[in-house]
Every structure is written in structure tokens, then in C-alpha cells.
Amino acid sequence: MSHQLGRVVSVILQRYFGENVQKVGDDLFTYGSKPIALLVKSTGLSRIKVVESLRTLLKYDLAMFEPTPNEVIADYRLIPENVLLMIRYPRYLLQIKTKYGSEAEILIEELLQKACSTATVLLVSIAVKYKDDKEKNMTIVKLKDIFISLITAGYIQQASVAELKEGSEIPTLVPVATITPEIDVRAVIKIMNSGNLAESSDNVYWKVNYDRFHQDIRDEIMIKAITRRIDENAGELLRHMLQHMYLTSPAWAAESTLVPAVELREACLRAAADKPLLNQYFDQYLKVLEESGCGTVRADAGGRGYSVRGAGAARGCLLALLEGLVTERLGYKAARIFRIILDKKYIEEDDVQKNAMLPNKECKELSYKLLEEHFISLQPMRKTASAGGMNKAVYLFHINLHDVAHTVQDMCYKALGNVLRRASHERAAHARLLDKQRRVRSIVHGMRLRAEPQQNIDDVEETLTPSELAVLQGVEKRLKQLSAAELEIDKNLFILKWYFMYTH
Amino acid sequence: MSSEDTKEKILNLARKSSKGITDKDIIAEIPGISSVELVTALNDLLKQERFDLFNQNGSLIYKLKTQTNKHAIKGADNEEKVVYNLIEEAGNKGIWIRDIRIRSNLANTQLTKVLKNLESKKVIKAVKCVNASKKKVYMLYNLEPDRSLTGGAWYQDQDFESEFVDVLNVQCHRFLSQRADNMRNNPRGPVFGRTQAYATATEVQKYITDLGISKVVLDVDDVTTILNTLVYDGKVEKSVFPDGSNVYRAIETLIPSSGLVQVPCGICPLIQRCNSSGLITPQVCNYMTEWLE
The missing domain is CATH 1.10.10 (Arc Repressor Mutant, subunit A)
Incomplete structure (x- = not known):
């Protein structure tokens, strides 16, 4: 529960439900859980408004209630994760449209x-x-x-x-x-x-059922990753494997039960028409998928069955995400240092320099920058006290993946909050114009329905001057870009959430 | 038997045994030699500096000095000899002036004088160390400094040539990417394709040498270092062939770079200082304004 998460949740609530719900949501976020009477007091809203807001929150599954110990009144609590899902709605729709x-x-x-x-x-x-x-x-x-x-x-x-x-x-x-x-x-x-x-x-x-959608998104990420790493046929094989996995294992299992290779082969045979290579080299693809699939798939000892490792795949994707982020923020040389530290677990500053093949100064600067942005951490190893001044502590660089993931999650929240805030700012700044456009549109729509002469319709449309139209176009373009950005950040948040499912 | 003959015999004996010889060995070799004769002969030889004298478990051991050794320090005084020996011992790794001082027990000023002397005679040389620019180490004049001192092919006068490394890095990656295309939808199966996509360090080294971009001769170890940087760049995967040799293959990242970094905040250096209110806010953020234009 970070401060940044509170910011995002607040802006989302404001955008979709207005200020009252936002106030109640903020209050619930800050204080954890509260009964209605206390909410009325702290928000300064009337009781009716608080009840209305809570009703909205409960209806959309954004809050929950539970009885207080005396079992007479209820405590309300916000569910921030569900509030964040509202950003993802367009993705759900796109997903269901392509499928059904x-x-x-x-x-x-x-x-x-x-x-x-x-x-x-x-x-x-x-x-x-x-x-x-x-x-x-x-x-x-x-x-x-x-x-x-x-x-x-x-x-x-x-x-x-x-x-x-x-x-x-x-x-x-x-x-x-x-x-x-x-x-x-x-x-x-x-x-x-x-x-x-x-x-x-x-x-x-x-x-x-959001979870069902998330499974689809997850599968898509995994299949795409394998397709990028190996090829389309391997991706197709993983798709079959996932389908079989759902029959016997819980969807989010860290490691699924074994999928028999025989069943997989039959499934691939049925789909042989458009993937002849997969069918022909089925065994080889299984082998390559296991060996070069970044820990997504694991074979049992005899090679009779294969299990899908959700946790491994999540870790792989998270690493790719972190490395991408470090590369963009601090350059590819910093990403190299990041990977070296990740690979060696604990490493001294000098050894980083040797492996990275970077000039000493640059390497040091980048390491410290990584440290400053909390991508890596420092582990001092103090030698036991002994006589003499040669008693220097050794400092080892180290990466705690879980912590870094949290740092990045916070960055995502912050960026998302900023984007949302900027969007609402844009909307507020041009509220009058947007409102005017909306009114003109609805009038024109009504006139068209009544089949009024084109001349009149044009007259109404011309109340928006060319300069106003230009401004409106600009605003629309900006808002579009901002909402595309929301979805992009949400993609990262999805991977982070997926990773946190397996590590606590 | 003349004293010259005795000396010759002792020297022959010493040449045969690399561990050195004792009095007993000599008496066994030259039976009937009187102790007076033996002592005179040995003293003569020691004076000529043919032998080093060691004391092992109470008995004296005579060890033959190497020839170069003998010539190099002709006309040197005792301090110079001691310092010379220490430097010689260090080999091509060199020895630090501080270590010489501690081990030779010479005063600082005297030692500097001795070192300067030896240097002017071109018997020893001072080499600068790459990982500590102020640290000078001494070694024999005719020796090639060790890699750990010069840094190998990547250093030019103690300066790391990062551009050179970058160029090689790019070239190696290009070579491997060309091969990596074999992997995708290979008509002869994925295992065959993957094997084709792999390249050993030797192959890469040959490619780089054929390109002729390097003035310095790069050996396989150098190329391996470059390939390792590629592994750490996440562009290449390292694997092992059944015969134990390391092989490399160009790969793509698991997920396309997108998401957070597509928004200015993802790469914003001020993200920690930005807030809902105050000087830096998303509403008035210049980076965001530029991005939205």
C-alpha cells in the first residue's frame, strides 16, 4: 500500500464516479476500514452522499464490508487492486472481441x-x-x-x-x-x-470474471515470449500445453501437473494442417522448448510429461521488463552492469568493472546511479575487528528482485497517476470547449433525426469556429495518447502482479 | 688433481642436479678429495658467483646460478644484487617498490638510488599498472608485462579503449544475429536450426580477424570476453556443447520494450521529485507537454 497507489486510486475514482466517491475512497484508503458514521465525520459529506458513494463502490466490487466485532454495524474497506482494474477494461473488450x-x-x-x-x-x-x-x-x-x-x-x-x-x-x-x-x-x-x-x-x-481474462492475457504473454525466443511453432506448442494444463491444474499454479507428451502429440496432429513443421519435429520442439524456453517448461525425468512453470515464466518476463527499464533510463551499459550483478548474485565493485568491459570511471558512475535509483542494493561485509588500520569493509553489490519489483511497481503507479492527472487536467482546461462540442453534436444529431434541411444543420455546426475546432482536435489527440499510455503502463503492472503472485 | 679439475667436476655435478648439491654429494663424486681442497675449490666458485648457498636442515646446499643471472649484474654492488633478485623473482607480474623495501630492508633513499641505477643500465624497467594508475611496478627489462598489468588488448597506455570494445561488441552481435535466423522455422527441425545458430568463440574470433577491424591481434580469450559482454547485454545466450565448449547464440528479449518507458515518466530523471502539487507536477510537466505535441 504505497502513497503512489493511493494517488492513482484517487484519480481513477474521480474520473469514473466523481468527487464524492473520490473523497470516500481516499478516506478508506488512508484509514484502512471504517464504519459509515466515522466516514461522515472525516469526509464532511452528508450521510446520504456517503451511503451513495459506498453503494457505488460496493456495486462495482471496489470495496468490501465486514461486521465489526459487535456484529451490529459494518466496517467498509477499499480494494485498491480492483480500482486499478478499471484501467484495463478496454483490454478486456478488445480481447473478447477478437475471440468471440x-x-x-x-x-x-x-x-x-x-x-x-x-x-x-x-x-x-x-x-x-x-x-x-x-x-x-x-x-x-x-x-x-x-x-x-x-x-x-x-x-x-x-x-x-x-x-x-x-x-x-x-x-x-x-x-x-x-x-x-x-x-x-x-x-x-x-x-x-x-x-x-x-x-x-x-x-x-x-x-x-476478471480472473478468466487475466489468464488469457497471461497465456498471450507467455506464447508471445516463446515465439520471440524460438519461433511460431514453439509458441503453438506452448498454446496446446497451456490448454492441457487447464484441465488438470489450477490456472495460476507455480508449476502445473504434468501434461502427458502423448496427449500433446495428438493435439498437435489435429492442428497439423497449418503447422506442418511442428508436427514433423514434435519431439525436437519439445526438447528445444524445454531447453531454451527460459524456464517456462520443465520435463519430468523420463520425458513422458511436461509441466508449465508459471513462476518461471513470470520471473523471466519480469527480468526482461526490468532490463528494458534500466536500459531506457540509464543506457545499455547500466543494463549490462545490472545483468552482471544479477548473474553473480553478490559481486565486488572491481569485479563488475572487469566483467563489464567499461572504463573504470563510467562503470563506477553507472553503478552508483543504479544504486541511487534502487535497482541494486549494497551489502557491506564487515571484517571482525582486528588491530591495524588495514581493516576495510568489503561492499558487495546485490539485487533483491522482489524489492526491485516493488520499486518499479511504485514507479508504474506514479507514472499512471501522472498520466491520469494530466488527462483530467487537459479535460478541465478545455472543459468549456468540450462541453460546447458535445452540445453541438447532440443538437445536430437531433436535427438529423428530424430530417431538418442541411442548411440549418450547417448553421449549427458552424458555431464551432475553425480555431476552436483546431484546439479540440489537439485536445482529442492528446487525450488519446494519454489513454494509450495508461494501457501500456497497465501491461507492466500486469507482469509485476503476476510475479508477486509467486513471491511474498 | 689440479684445483681447476676439481672445480670443473663440481660444476658438472651441480649442472646435473637442479636441486643443488651437498658436501656429501661432492665427496661421493670425487673420492679421496681432502677437505682443504674441497673448501678452497668451493670458496673459489662462490667468489666467482657460480653458486647460491642455501642452508637446509643444517647442511649446506650449493645451487648453480643461471647464466643470465650471472651476466646481468656484473659489477653491481650487494644492494643492487639483492634488489635485482627480488625483482627477478616477481617475474612478469612485477613487484611494487614498497614490497621491495620491506623485503630488502633497505632505506627508502638508498633503494630509490639503486632502482634508478638499475633502470639506467636497462636491467629493469618500471611498468604502470592499469587498475591503479599511480602504482608503479618493477620487472626485468626483457620481460613482457602480464595481462593483469597492461589489461591486455583493451588498453592503450593505461587507457581503456571503450570505443574499440563497442565496435567489437557490435560486430560480434551482427555475426551471431546472422546465424540466429537459422533457428526460426528451420525446415530441418528446430534442434538442427539451433545448432546452426550457435557459434563457438573460435568461429567468432576468425570472423573478427577476417574483418580486419583490429590492429591488435585478438586471441580467443579476448573474443570470449567480448562475447561475455554481449551475454550481459542480454543479446546473446551462452550454452555448452556436448564436447564442453562454450557456444553463443543471438536471442531476442522475452517481451518487447514498452509500457512504462513509453511514457515520459518512465525515463524521467525527476520522477522522485514530482508530486501532485509543488514546482514539479504532471499538469505543468515540460517533458509531458513535449511528448504530447
Whole structure:
């Protein structure tokens, strides 16, 4: 829980939910957990507003509550990790679009916006929204099918159900196993036509399963890494291996159970058409994947089975990330020193210089810079006190990967916070113009619907002067760049989080 | 038997045994020699500086001096001889003036005079050490200084030639990258491809020599050092062939360089000083403004 994380969380809450939620969120972040009465006092907001904010936070799974020891009132707590996930929403959508098509994307988007919804409400609201859109041709039947397939694939799960325990006045949320539902399409269509959502008797709530998306992202990272390191065929082999892994092991296991080589071969045979080389040299690819795959895959002694090492892959990716960062910040020579220290575990300053093949002065300067930015640490080895002045301590350079990862995570938070802050600053600075543009657009849209003459529409559009348009274009471009940057930083945060899963 | 004959016999005996000879050895070799004759002969030889005298477990051992040794310090006085011996002992690693002083027990001024003397006679020379520029070491004039002193091919007059190293680094990487393409989708299988992608240090050395970019002759060890820097640059992977030789292969990083470093903050030197309010804030950050333009 760093100060920087608090900053990011605060800005995200402000962007998506406004100032009240931000205030409540900040307060919860600073104090850990708090009941409503104390929140009212410390935030200075009215009780109604605090309750509203908490409701929003709870609905989107950004906060949790638990009973205080007396079991009468509830303590609320913020979940900063989930707040950060809001940055990742565009990635989820892109991912689901490439896998299941644009209808699935719309479905997930709607569900993300609603946070938690019954199947009926979800389907009806989407169908109503796109009723007039002839291109997309959304029918309830089609949407239902996609909805069911997303549930089967695990992208959507049943939301936890509140249960009231005996002797307590605070309900607890109990996770429920997801069961694929039978959705009566006729009933849904009836509700849609009547337009009265209250008629629905559906009381099973659904929400998006982030973890499933993260698995996909993780797999993609691993496969891409292997493809870069070896080739496409090896990447394909790893894909098969991961698919088999999911059948028997927990998704985030540090080391999966063995995947039998025989099964893998069959899977590759089936996909032989577009990867003839993989099929032909199956055994060789397995061998190369194990030997040159940076610890992603490990064979058992007999070579009958292979296991995927999530922890190893995470470490490899983290190292690549750190090295990239050091290279960009301090140059490739510093990255060389970084790797030397990493390789030798503990090393003296002179030995670094010998291995790095750098001029003495430069090498020293870079080492100290690395030290200053907390990429490496110093371990003094004091000799036991003895007579004479020749009693110098030896200083060894060392890298504590876990600490460095934390440093970088903090840098990511800071950069993310800065980007978000800058974006909101841009928005605030041009608020008047953006607002005007929005109004003009909505007026024009209305006029088009009413089929008013083109002359009038042009008149309205011209209220935005060319200079204003130029400024707006600039702002839009900047905002776009900033949101692209958010996603990029989030990619790094993902790898860091993945690494922290295995080290504590 | 004349005294010359005796001396000759003793010398012959000494030449045969590298460990030196004792009185007993001589008596066994020349039976019937009187102790007076023996002592005169030995004293003569010692005077001519043909022997070094050692004391081992109470018995005296005579060891033949090497010929060069004998010639080099002709006409030198005792101090010079002692200093000369110390320097000779150090070989091509050289010996530091401080160590000479401690071991020879000579006063500082006297020692400097002796060293200057020897130097002017071109018997010894002073060599500057690369890892400590102020430290001078002495060694015999005809010796080639050790690598640890000169730093090998990478040093020119105690200056590290980083540009030279950089050029070699780039060339080695180019050579290995050309080979590495064999690995991808090799029609003869990945193991064959990988073997083709690997190169030994000897192969790289040959390539570098053929290029003719180096004025200095680089041996395999030099090239190995360069290859190791490439390994530490993360551009090359080191592996071992079944026959035990080290092989190298160009590789790509696991993940493309992106993310944090694409934002100015990722490479910003002021990231630690930046805050929500104050002089340095993201709202007014110049780096960010430039980046957004």
C-alpha cells in the first residue's frame, strides 16, 4: 500500500464516479476500514452522499464490508487492486472481441457498466439499445447464445449472494458456483415488448470474471515470449500445453501437473494442417522448448510429461521488463552492469568493472546511479575487528528482485497517476470547449433525426469556429495518447502482479 | 688433481642436479678429495658467483646460478644484487617498490638510488599498472608485462579503449544475429536450426580477424570476453556443447520494450521529485507537454 497507489486510486475514482466517491475512497484508503458514521465525520459529506458513494463502490466490487466485532454495524474497506482494474477494461473488450466477435464485446461492455445484473435485464437492455441498429441485427436469441457460451467459457460468473448469519445483522457475501442457466427466450422477449423489467422473476445475478481474462492475457504473454525466443511453432506448442494444463491444474499454479507428451502429440496432429513443421519435429520442439524456453517448461525425468512453470515464466518476463527499464533510463551499459550483478548474485565493485568491459570511471558512475535509483542494493561485509588500520569493509553489490519489483511497481503507479492527472487536467482546461462540442453534436444529431434541411444543420455546426475546432482536435489527440499510455503502463503492472503472485 | 679439475667436476655435478648439491654429494663424486681442497675449490666458485648457498636442515646446499643471472649484474654492488633478485623473482607480474623495501630492508633513499641505477643500465624497467594508475611496478627489462598489468588488448597506455570494445561488441552481435535466423522455422527441425545458430568463440574470433577491424591481434580469450559482454547485454545466450565448449547464440528479449518507458515518466530523471502539487507536477510537466505535441 504505497502513497503512489493511493494517488492513482484517487484519480481513477474521480474520473469514473466523481468527487464524492473520490473523497470516500481516499478516506478508506488512508484509514484502512471504517464504519459509515466515522466516514461522515472525516469526509464532511452528508450521510446520504456517503451511503451513495459506498453503494457505488460496493456495486462495482471496489470495496468490501465486514461486521465489526459487535456484529451490529459494518466496517467498509477499499480494494485498491480492483480500482486499478478499471484501467484495463478496454483490454478486456478488445480481447473478447477478437475471440468471440463484436456481439460478445457489447455484452461484456454492458455487463461491466452495470457491474452486476440479471440475465434478463442485461439481454433486454442491450436489445433495446440496438433495436434501431439494422447493421448489427441483435436478436435476443443470438445474444442469449453468446451469453451462455461466455458463461461456459468462464468469462461471466455468478455474483456472490448475500447471506444473513444467525446472531449477526450484517450480511456476508458468499461466492456461488456458476451453473449454466436455462434462459427462457420467450419470457425475455415478452418482457422486452412490454418494456416492464419488473415483471421478470429472474433473480440470479451475473458479473464479469476478471480472473478468466487475466489468464488469457497471461497465456498471450507467455506464447508471445516463446515465439520471440524460438519461433511460431514453439509458441503453438506452448498454446496446446497451456490448454492441457487447464484441465488438470489450477490456472495460476507455480508449476502445473504434468501434461502427458502423448496427449500433446495428438493435439498437435489435429492442428497439423497449418503447422506442418511442428508436427514433423514434435519431439525436437519439445526438447528445444524445454531447453531454451527460459524456464517456462520443465520435463519430468523420463520425458513422458511436461509441466508449465508459471513462476518461471513470470520471473523471466519480469527480468526482461526490468532490463528494458534500466536500459531506457540509464543506457545499455547500466543494463549490462545490472545483468552482471544479477548473474553473480553478490559481486565486488572491481569485479563488475572487469566483467563489464567499461572504463573504470563510467562503470563506477553507472553503478552508483543504479544504486541511487534502487535497482541494486549494497551489502557491506564487515571484517571482525582486528588491530591495524588495514581493516576495510568489503561492499558487495546485490539485487533483491522482489524489492526491485516493488520499486518499479511504485514507479508504474506514479507514472499512471501522472498520466491520469494530466488527462483530467487537459479535460478541465478545455472543459468549456468540450462541453460546447458535445452540445453541438447532440443538437445536430437531433436535427438529423428530424430530417431538418442541411442548411440549418450547417448553421449549427458552424458555431464551432475553425480555431476552436483546431484546439479540440489537439485536445482529442492528446487525450488519446494519454489513454494509450495508461494501457501500456497497465501491461507492466500486469507482469509485476503476476510475479508477486509467486513471491511474498 | 689440479684445483681447476676439481672445480670443473663440481660444476658438472651441480649442472646435473637442479636441486643443488651437498658436501656429501661432492665427496661421493670425487673420492679421496681432502677437505682443504674441497673448501678452497668451493670458496673459489662462490667468489666467482657460480653458486647460491642455501642452508637446509643444517647442511649446506650449493645451487648453480643461471647464466643470465650471472651476466646481468656484473659489477653491481650487494644492494643492487639483492634488489635485482627480488625483482627477478616477481617475474612478469612485477613487484611494487614498497614490497621491495620491506623485503630488502633497505632505506627508502638508498633503494630509490639503486632502482634508478638499475633502470639506467636497462636491467629493469618500471611498468604502470592499469587498475591503479599511480602504482608503479618493477620487472626485468626483457620481460613482457602480464595481462593483469597492461589489461591486455583493451588498453592503450593505461587507457581503456571503450570505443574499440563497442565496435567489437557490435560486430560480434551482427555475426551471431546472422546465424540466429537459422533457428526460426528451420525446415530441418528446430534442434538442427539451433545448432546452426550457435557459434563457438573460435568461429567468432576468425570472423573478427577476417574483418580486419583490429590492429591488435585478438586471441580467443579476448573474443570470449567480448562475447561475455554481449551475454550481459542480454543479446546473446551462452550454452555448452556436448564436447564442453562454450557456444553463443543471438536471442531476442522475452517481451518487447514498452509500457512504462513509453511514457515520459518512465525515463524521467525527476520522477522522485514530482508530486501532485509543488514546482514539479504532471499538469505543468515540460517533458509531458513535449511528448504530447
